[in-house]
Amino acid sequence: MTKLSLQALNRxxxxxxxxxxxxxxxALEAIEHLAGMQAQAPLAPxxxxxxxxxxxxxxxxxxxxxxxxxxxxxxxxxxIHLVSSRDFLAFRPLIQPRLDRxxxxxxxxxxxxxxxxxxxxxxxxxxxxxxxxxxxxxxxREYLGPLWPDRDPAALAHAVRCLLPxxxxxxxxxxxxxxxxxxxxxxxxxxSPVTTTPSAEALVLRYLAAYGPATVADAQTWxxxxxxxEIFDGLDLRTYTTPDSNRPLYDLPHIPLPPEDTEPPTRFLxxxxxxxxSHADRTRWIDTPTRQRLTLQEVLTKGSILHNGQAKALWKxxxxxxxxxxxxxxxxxxxxxxxxxxxxxxxxxxxTFTNPDATHEITRIEE
Numbered sequence: 001m002t003k004l005s006l007q008a009l010n011r012x013x014x015x016x017x018x019x020x021x022x023x024x025x026x027a028l029e030a031i032e033h034l035a036g037m038q039a040q041a042p043l044a045p046x047x048x049x050x051x052x053x054x055x056x057x058x059x060x061x062x063x064x065x066x067x068x069x070x071x072x073x074x075x076x077x078x079x080i081h082l083v084s085s086r087d088f089l090a091f092r093p094l095i096q097p098r099l100d101r102x103x104x105x106x107x108x109x110x111x112x113x114x115x116x117x118x119x120x121x122x123x124x125x126x127x128x129x130x131x132x133x134x135x136x137x138x139x140x141r142e143y144l145g146p147l148w149p150d151r152d153p154a155a156l157a158h159a160v161r162c163l164l165p166x167x168x169x170x171x172x173x174x175x176x177x178x179x180x181x182x183x184x185x186x187x188x189x190x191x192s193p194v195t196t197t198p199s200a201e202a203l204v205l206r207y208l209a210a211y212g213p214a215t216v217a218d219a220q221t222w223x224x225x226x227x228x229x230e231i232f233d234g235l236d237l238r239t240y241t242t243p244d245s246n247r248p249l250y251d252l253p254h255i256p257l258p259p260e261d262t263e264p265p266t267r268f269l270x271x272x273x274x275x276x277x278s279h280a281d282r283t284r285w286i287d288t289p290t291r292q293r294l295t296l297q298e299v300l301t302k303g304s305i306l307h308n309g310q311a312k313a314l315w316k317x318x319x320x321x322x323x324x325x326x327x328x329x330x331x332x333x334x335x336x337x338x339x340x341x342x343x344x345x346x347x348x349x350x351x352t353f354t355n356p357d358a359t360h361e362i363t364r365i366e367e
């Protein structure tokens with residue numbers, strides 16, 4: 001097997017993630033190429049698309065959501081993802097085993113709270129409520145609680161959210177708007193059931209196209225699924241390895257790798273960007289000393305800044321109004337002067353996207 005250096009692996013995946021150069025593609029094409037974007041922070045995908053696309057404007061994604069070409073719903077790792085509507089219908093049955101675990105093994109909402117429960121009746125009641133109108137979690141609890149007075153209403157509502165193919169509808173996820181997560185089902189929102197004959201092989205190929213080269217463990221981390229080894233073994237894939245591991249890295253045979261010495265641009269990633277969540281081994285993005293100092297939660301709950309292909313700082317929009325926008329940058333490693341200049345320049349580009357009419361300020365928070 002061909003050995004890949006860590007830098008070669010880094011550049012290859014940056015290329016798949018459209019982070020070596022901005023692409024001239026539509027938002028829908030990008031969302032499908034990435035096999036979805038984590039969206040539990042409702043506006044994060046807007047920044048994720050801006051950092052990957054030429055000329056992206058928020059109105060493009062707003063239209064996709066309002067026209068029901070794209071949706072936000074529970075998918076990979078049992079978290080909210082933005083996907084195209086056709087991918088939601090195809091992916092959801094494949095991801096359902098992870099969502100089943102989210103219900104039955106959940107310490108807060110599952111386990112003994114669901115023992116002996118007629119789950120089919122609960123799900124039908126959830127469908128009946130959402131057929132009346134889309135419902136928030138609170139509204140589901142208020143509807144389901146009296147039907148099963150001896151059960152925890154929150155556990156009932158959580159079961160409905162995860163066991164049915166639920167979608168969070170607008171205005172949640174709409175730029176410059178807000179609102180509580182309000183749910184309905186794919187049948188009701190898209191007028192279509194989920195695919196009945198999904199292909200795990202197709203899901204793995206989509207993953208490798210966006211995140212490869214990758215190990216079986218990486219794909220399982222991204223999807224939340226288990227036992228994918230036999231799926232990989234049945235596919236015609238190219239294999240690599242790294243100098244410090246004999247574990248195979250799988251890849252699509254027709255995709256060339258970029259030159260190892262490719263200079264990557266500085267890029268701002270939103271919180272919970274899938275680039276940082278979709279591999280079991282994240283050393284291609286974050287070096288060992290950084291991983292030892294920062295928890296995953298610290299890295300993910302703020303935006304991340306990639307410089308030279310590595311996460312070097314966190315960012316957060318601390319003041320966000322029509323007249324004033326302040327972006328706070330907190331490096332977690334020493335940044336040379338030229339690196340800071342590139343980061344500051346891209347920070348102003350980001351603020352021009354998020355707050356085009358505001359006065360911009362960049363603040364640097366030192367360790």
